[in-house]
Amino acid sequence: MSQNKNKMQQNQPVSTSLSAKVTGIVFWGMVLVGLLVATYILNQRESQLTDEYNNNILYVKHEIENLYILHHKNIFDHQYMSNRVAGLFQSFSDKYPIESIRYEFAGHQYHFGELSRDQVQIKGQLLLRVESNTDIKVVDLDVYMRSFEQTITDSRKQMLLIIGTLVFTFGMILQQILQKVLSKPLLNMMTSAQRFAKEDQSVRFNENRNDEFGYLAKFINQALDSVISHQRELEVSQKALFEEKVQAEVTLHSIMDGVITTNSSNVIQYFNPVAERLLGLSSSQVKDSDLSDAIKLINEDTGEDVPSPTVSCLKNRQVEVLVNHSALIRNDGKAIPIEATAAPMRNDKGEVIGSVMVFQDVSQERKLSRQLSYQASHDMLTGLFNRRMFEEQLEAALMNVGVEDRHHALCYLDLDQFKIVNDTCGHVAGDELLRQLGDLFKSCIREGDTLARLGGDEFGLLLENCALKQATQVAEKVRESVKNFRFVWQDRTFEIGASIGVVGINIDNMDLATILASADMACYAAKDMGRNRVHVYEPSDALLSERHGQMHWAGRITKALEDQRMVLFEQPVVGIKENEVERKHCEILIRMRDEKDDIVRPDAFIPAAERYNLMTTVDRWVISQVFEYMGSTSCAGMDNVVAINLSGTSLADENLLTYILELADRHQTDLNRICFEITETAAISNLAKATQFIKALKDKGCRFSLDDFGSGLSSFTYLKTLPVDYIKIDGTFVVDMINDPIDRAMVEAIVRVGHVMKVKVIAEWVENEDTLNMLKDMGVDYVQGYHLGVPKEVMIG
Known part of the structure; x- marks a missing residue:
């Protein structure tokens, strides 16, 4: 009961005094303002009354002088002028605070009105004309007016009465207005605040008013919602913080890095199990010990002592990294290569309160680094x-x-x-x-x-x-x-x-x-x-000069590719058997234009390109030009089957297959019309890779021709392995086969074996009609040479 009574006593004065205080402040403020206004008005009134009194005297003098002027014929008639002045005095006393006047003229006393002690006597002079208006008579005039202090006092009373009435009336009205507009809303807000203070979180302030209280209520409601939300978040955060603390402790115990924390004096405060294992010490042995005394660090290369990074961390108040090639000396004397970082710990004021050092065993990494260094050299x-x-x-x-x-x-x-x-x-x-x-x-x-x-x-x-x-x-x-x-x-x-x-x-x-x-x-x-x-x-060596010339050609080849001075020629491959006559073939040959725009034969630059590994670049350029041309035009200038030469280095390029397929897809090239020519020597030098390359492109429709066939010692053996479509007899056997029976026998053997294996045979270097007829009799399928067509430039681009 006493607690409830105390609460009621606490609540009641607040609700009562608030309205009274606000009303009292406003009321007495108005009274003060009223007194200041009254004082100002009275001061003004006093000055005004002084001026009025002086003006009244002047007016009286003026009216009496005018009266004598109007009645100048009777100015010496005492009775007559007395009556006239009495009437004039009556009008004065009705209008002005004039209670009596006294003057003497022509031996007569003129007295009008009553005299009293409180009256104010003001002296003046009348200028009266006599003797036919030429002479002026100066007459003393005494005017008796109401007391000046009395007039001021009456004015004060009247003014205070009026102001008091107005203040009281306005105060009562203002009290009602304040009660409705200010006191009641404030009391309601106080009541709501007290309910909220009693943990009633459902209470809200009235937001329906269209004034400052409504705005304030809306603001307070939002603040209450925010407080409640933050309180709930705080509760969640406290719970999460507790969980994080537990997780942090579990993490520090389970991570693979050693963790040591110290205070601002570098005294150990915490040791996780990994640190215990790496040091060979328990946390109880080193706790409250100086970290520099508890662990020993050395340089792996020199064996010199290395200071703990926590020392410089606490001194410089920044993250410090352990110097490279450092090692930790365990309690048993074994050295373990480590890497470590020390970072300062700060409180909410930013002051450094300690440090945390994280270190890990990098024995394997150091070993791997040495291995990589060895492998790099x-x-x-x-x-x-x-x-x-x-x-x-x-x-x-x-x-x-x-x-x-x-x-x-x-x-x-x-x-x-x-x-x-x-x-x-x-x-x-x-x-x-x-x-x-x-x-x-x-x-x-x-x-x-x-x-x-x-x-x-x-x-x-x-x-x-x-x-x-x-x-x-x-x-x-x-x-x-x-x-x-x-x-x-x-x-x-x-x-x-x-x-x-x-x-x-x-x-x-x-x-x-x-x-x-x-x-x-x-x-x-x-x-x-x-x-x-x-x-x-x-x-000065001639052989070296030739080799140097090839090096020179390597630079010219690169420059020609950059300047677009490589050109393509085509030479027909003619079918001479009845079933092959209608089929059109051609071989693409590369030439180079020199700096003077003259054509350079391939035997001048191809050896240098092969020697200095430029043939892959040259072959790719040829393939890209042919594929782009065949994919973008009707190829009216080319035959149905187009043969492209591939060097041995290109054949060994693992990325060439992908390059060809991507080009064909980009330019929509029909691979059924493409025949790649590879030399027998290049194919044999890497037989497994060549076989795999040929099979992959044949699956896409490409054909293959084995060039310079017969030049090797094991040509027929390898022919069984390579899945080619054509074999091209080495021209050295064809060019003089009419006169050389051995060459003729070699050609016959190649043709016979080729047909047995169902491979088309092509003879190159056909230079005359006799050679052509002999090849027909042998059953050669295609022939190629200057007798049938010289190479001509292909107008690409």
């Missing part, structure tokens, strides 16, 4: 340096040539007959041969020399501080060792050779690209001179 098959590392070593050697005038030598080794081992016994045997040769090379050179596998069956040897003569002797030693080496694989024994190019490195020859190119040319010069020999680079 070594050939994984032989364990020798790779090309990149070899060139870095060569660049380093070139630097001391210029500074110390030293002499070095570079040897470029290319194995002879290596392909025989690969093709006969497979790549596994070839790989084993390379490994054994790598060991053999190392036994022939000095410990400080640099030996590298540059790719395939090519090796590089850098002989530092070695004159050219001694380098040549070393190269001969290596060549002789390879020649005497016998590679045994299963029941087969192989003899291997090596062609070696040697180039000297001195102050006059210090360009890396030039040195490599010179060694390469010298090596291939050794091959061209019969293989299994050493050739020393000489700029």
Whole structure:
């Protein structure tokens, strides 16, 4: 009961005093304003009354003087003028606060009105004309008016009465208005607020009013909704925070990284199980210990102590990373390579209150990194340096040539007959041969020399501080060792050779690209001179000049492709059997226009393109031009079957098949009209890949022709394996078959075997009618040569 009574006492004064306070403030404010207004008005009235009194005297003087002027004939008649002035005084006293006047004229006293003590006497003078209006008589005039203070007092009373009445009336009206407009809404809002304070969340303020209270109620309601919403979110957040705390603790216990937290003095506060395992210590052993004393970090490379990153983290107040190649020394003395990061922990004021260090065991990563570093610089098959590392070593050697005038030598080794081992016994045997040769090379050179596998069956040897003569002797030693080496694989024994190019490195020859190119040319010069020999680079050497010319042609070919100076020619392939006469074929041939717009024959630039791996680019250009032409025109200038030559390097390109199919799809090319010509040598060099390539395109409709057939020693054997549609007899057998019985026999054998295998036979280099007739008699299906049609340019684009 006492609590309820206290609550009622708390509520009642608030509801009563609020209205009274508001009304009282307004009422007394109005009273104050009324007093200020009354004071101002009274001050103005006092000044006004003073002016009125002075004006009244002037008026009285003026009226009396006028009266004497009007009655100048009777001005000395006392009775007459007394009556006239009495009437005038009566009018004065009715209008003005004049109670009495006194003056003396012509020996008579003129007294009008009653005198009293409170009256105000004001003296004046009358100017009266006498003696026919020429003389002026000055007469003293006394005017007695009502008391000035009395008039002011009466005015104050009257004004206060009026203002009091108005204030009271307006106050009562204002009280009712305030009660309705202000007090009642405020009391309702207070009541709602008290209900809400008692956790009645359903209460809402009245929003139906179209005034500030309605706006305020709407605002408060929105605030209440927001408070309730935030309260619910807070409850959810508190629950989620608790769950996150639990999850964080579980996470820190289960993650694979070690976690250690410290306070601002670097004293350990928390240790997760991974940190315990990595350190070989329990959290109870290190808790409340300085982190720098609890763990020991060293540099893996130098063994020097490394400070904990938490020290600099707390000092610099920023994230710190442990220096590279750091290791953690366990309690048992074992070193574990780690990576670690320390980050500051801050409170809500941004002050650093501690640090957290996260570290992980990177033993496997470091091991993998060392392996990758090794793989980046070594050939994984032989364990020798790779090309990149070899060139870095060569660049380093070139630097001391210029500074110390030293002499070095570079040897470029290319194995002879290596392909025989690969093709006969497979790549596994070839790989084993390379490994054994790598060991053999190392036994022939000095410990400080640099030996590298540059790719395939090519090796590089850098002989530092070695004159050219001694380098040549070393190269001969290596060549002789390879020649005497016998590679045994299963029941087969192989003899291997090596062609070696040697180039000297001195102050006059210090360009890396030039040195490599010179060694390469010298090596291939050794091959061209019969293989299994050493050739020393000489700029005046004719073979090297030819090789240099091929390098020059490589640049011209690239430039011609860029400048669109490659052109296509076509030569007819004519059917000479009755069932083949109507079928039209042609072969696409490539030519190049030089800088003077003259046509360059293919035998001038094709060898260079093959030597410097440009044939893939050339072949792709030819295919794209032909496919685009066949897909966008009626091909009136081309025959029904179009033969396109593919080089051996293109045939080995793993992406060529996809390129051809994408081009055909883009230009809507009919692949049934495409025949790809591949040389017998190119097909045999990679028989498995060639067979797979041919089968994939034949499934799409393409045809294939085996060019230069008969030039190989095993042509007929491989013909059974390759699924070709045509074989083209090597022109060297056809061109002189009339005079050479052996050539004629070879052609007859090829034709007979081809027909047995149901393959069409094409003879090229047909230069005269006699050769043509002989080929007809042999049953050749198609012929090609200058006797039947010279190549002519195909107008593409």
